[in-house]
Amino acid sequence: MIVLLASAAASWGQLDANDPWPKESHNERNTCYAPKYGPHAVPTLHWWSKAGYGATTDANAPPAWRGGAAIAKIQGVRCVFVCGRDPDNSYIPTLYAFRFYPCDAAYDPTMTEAPALAKIALAPATEQINSTPLILPSDRIVVQTTKRVLCYDFSNALTFNPNNCALQSPPLIWQYYPTDGFVSEAASPALGYANNQGEPGMRTSHIFVAGNLKRLPEDGGGALEHRATLVALDPLTGTGQNPFVWQANLDDGFTQAAVTPAIGPIDGDSALRNFVYVATFGNSSTRNFFACYSDNSAAPLWADLGGTGEINGSFASASIHGNGDVIIPGDDGEVHAFDNVIPAGSQLTERAAERTVGEHCSATAGVFPDRHCVLWEEGNALNRIDDTGPTIELAGSRSLQFKERWVHGAPALDATNNWYVNTLGQLSAYPDYRKVMAFRNAIDGSSTILKAWQGGEYIPPQLTIGGQTVNLRQKFEGQVAMDEDGTLVVCNRGYVLALNPFAFDFSGNGVIDDEDIDAFALALTAEPLWRTGYGDAFGVNRLGVGDCNHDGVFDALDIDCFESRFPVAYGRCAYGAPGDGEGADRQDEMDWDRFLETMTWLRNYFDSH
Numbered sequence: 001m002i003v004l005l006a007s008a009a010a011s012w013g014q015l016d017a018n019d020p021w022p023k024e025s026h027n028e029r030n031t032c033y034a035p036k037y038g039p040h041a042v043p044t045l046h047w048w049s050k051a052g053y054g055a056t057t058d059a060n061a062p063p064a065w066r067g068g069a070a071i072a073k074i075q076g077v078r079c080v081f082v083c084g085r086d087p088d089n090s091y092i093p094t095l096y097a098f099r100f101y102p103c104d105a106a107y108d109p110t111m112t113e114a115p116a117l118a119k120i121a122l123a124p125a126t127e128q129i130n131s132t133p134l135i136l137p138s139d140r141i142v143v144q145t146t147k148r149v150l151c152y153d154f155s156n157a158l159t160f161n162p163n164n165c166a167l168q169s170p171p172l173i174w175q176y177y178p179t180d181g182f183v184s185e186a187a188s189p190a191l192g193y194a195n196n197q198g199e200p201g202m203r204t205s206h207i208f209v210a211g212n213l214k215r216l217p218e219d220g221g222g223a224l225e226h227r228a229t230l231v232a233l234d235p236l237t238g239t240g241q242n243p244f245v246w247q248a249n250l251d252d253g254f255t256q257a258a259v260t261p262a263i264g265p266i267d268g269d270s271a272l273r274n275f276v277y278v279a280t281f282g283n284s285s286t287r288n289f290f291a292c293y294s295d296n297s298a299a300p301l302w303a304d305l306g307g308t309g310e311i312n313g314s315f316a317s318a319s320i321h322g323n324g325d326v327i328i329p330g331d332d333g334e335v336h337a338f339d340n341v342i343p344a345g346s347q348l349t350e351r352a353a354e355r356t357v358g359e360h361c362s363a364t365a366g367v368f369p370d371r372h373c374v375l376w377e378e379g380n381a382l383n384r385i386d387d388t389g390p391t392i393e394l395a396g397s398r399s400l401q402f403k404e405r406w407v408h409g410a411p412a413l414d415a416t417n418n419w420y421v422n423t424l425g426q427l428s429a430y431p432d433y434r435k436v437m438a439f440r441n442a443i444d445g446s447s448t449i450l451k452a453w454q455g456g457e458y459i460p461p462q463l464t465i466g467g468q469t470v471n472l473r474q475k476f477e478g479q480v481a482m483d484e485d486g487t488l489v490v491c492n493r494g495y496v497l498a499l500n501p502f503a504f505d506f507s508g509n510g511v512i513d514d515e516d517i518d519a520f521a522l523a524l525t526a527e528p529l530w531r532t533g534y535g536d537a538f539g540v541n542r543l544g545v546g547d548c549n550h551d552g553v554f555d556a557l558d559i560d561c562f563e564s565r566f567p568v569a570y571g572r573c574a575y576g577a578p579g580d581g582e583g584a585d586r587q588d589e590m591d592w593d594r595f596l597e598t599m600t601w602l603r604n605y606f607d608s609h
Contacts, residue, residue, distance in 0.1 A: 192263030508538025
């Protein structure tokens with residue numbers, strides 16, 4: 001993981017100083033905070049495809065559901081990558097690539113699914129795929145199945161013209177596939193740095209992956225067994241069967257590797273080494289959380305995550321504050337906080353006593369820059385943790401009044417102090433509970449976490465296409481991804497969905513009305529004034545609401561599109577339908593003369609500038 005917090009990104013997370021949205025930092029399981037505005041209102045369906053995790057509702061299909069989407073520019077083109085199973089090819093583990101804006105300019109999500117740029121077969125159907133792809137600065141994509149790690153080169157794969165898009169078959173550069181497999185449950189790869197021993201100030205990139213390798217017990221006796229292991233791979237030159245740079249043997253009890261390693265700095269170490277944090281889960285009574293030096297210069301440090309028997313350890317990935325401190329939820333219902341200092345012995349320093357939140361925690365915590373953390377528990381509650389002081393405190397919660405069970409993934413956090421989650425809806429009796437919701441990093445007087453969309457929520461539709469029902473409302477278990485224009489990309493057991501911010505709502509009032517005409521003109525001609533009056537005040541993502549022609553920028557080329565599409569959208573209310581008391585007073589007749597005069601003025605303005 002590369003931390004997106006500003007203090008961390010400035011120091012070591014961002015490889016390309018000219019890229020404000022580093023592609024390797026987008027949406028790992030434990031990358032939570034994005035320095036952009038998310039949807040300020042209930043979003044709309046931008047596109048969808050049956051290429052998500054299961055890509056099917058077939059009960060006989062093998063499961064695959066717990067990863068997420070990765071979004072990045074490949075050769076200047078915004079793309080979305082997800083892992084799933086291909087129902088058209090024996091449900092084999094597959095890497096899907098999509099163009100962020102569908103190639104067909106007339107694409108309508110109510111009529112058809114978005115076509116994939118590519119479907120790349122990864123492994124036999126006997127393997128599972130539950131991971132989030134990792135996108136490297138070199139336009140290489142790394143994915144992890146339950147037995148191997150693979151790296152594909154997309155640097156020469158994409159070719160586009162205005163009327164068509166195509167993708168050449170990207171070559172497989174290397175794969176890590178030991179003889180007995182690299183067994184993992186739902187682990188994803190992470191990119192980080194290691195210091196070169198004997199070369200002060202020199203650092204190299206490594207890909208860190210967690211899994212179970214077959215090896216001897218630590219005492220050297222007994223038969224070979226699968227044991228939890230952290231492996232560092234060379235992202236550029238790893239080839240053959242064993243491309244690892246080093247490996248660290250972790251838990252000596254049976255464990256499951258279901259996490260993304262988290263990489264953070266060590267405080268007060270003259271060598272400026274980094275820790276690689278890994279959580280394990282199993283029936284061992286100790287050693288469930290580990291910190292390994294990224295240069296493999298010492299044996300792993302460890303800590304207990306409490307619990308006994310089958311609730312020991314964590315399915316959650318570690319989350320890291322800007323200074324490297326760590327938050328890790330345990331499967332025993334307790335949240336643990338660790339300082340990022342080198343301990344005197346082999347046991348990690350827990351900053352304070354763990355904080356009990358309720359039931360088991362299998363979801364990764366989201367970390368805000370103000371050191372408040374938000375997370376699921378497997379009962380029915382969202383929790384907000386205050387990690388600002390010497391002890392960690394429960395600083396708000398919200399019951400969703402439904403037994404979620406087995407909640408995985410991580411929330412997406414944005415620069416407006418909002419956070420976004422997709423809910424599981426585990427039981428078939430509650431399909432309407434499979435939805436996307438937004439909350440605030442804030443509480444009311446009763447310590448209840450506040451909603452962000454004024455009570456609204458996004459429930460995927462059931463579409464009728466060609467006389468057939470397409471139900472996009474499937475179980476969510478992966479984390480939410482967020483792109484630079486505020487679009488949320490969410491995956492469930494059947495589909496991947498891209499949810500746009502509420503288009504044309506430049507005023508941020510949750511409805512498309514006359515006020516958006518003036519706000520649109522201001523956003524185009526005087527962005528600082530628009531930000532003061534609307535954008536920053538209401539958390540509106542200008543690119544998300546304004547890029548009408550889907551060329552990736554908001555500029556004068558969107559005027560014609562706005563003029564043609566705004567009248568169609570006029571009167572739509574994100575916060576409530578007309579007549580329900582929310583936004584109903586704004587459903588007046590459009591001032592057509594002013595609308596057309598404003599469009600003419602804008603064209604003249606840009607012609608003269």
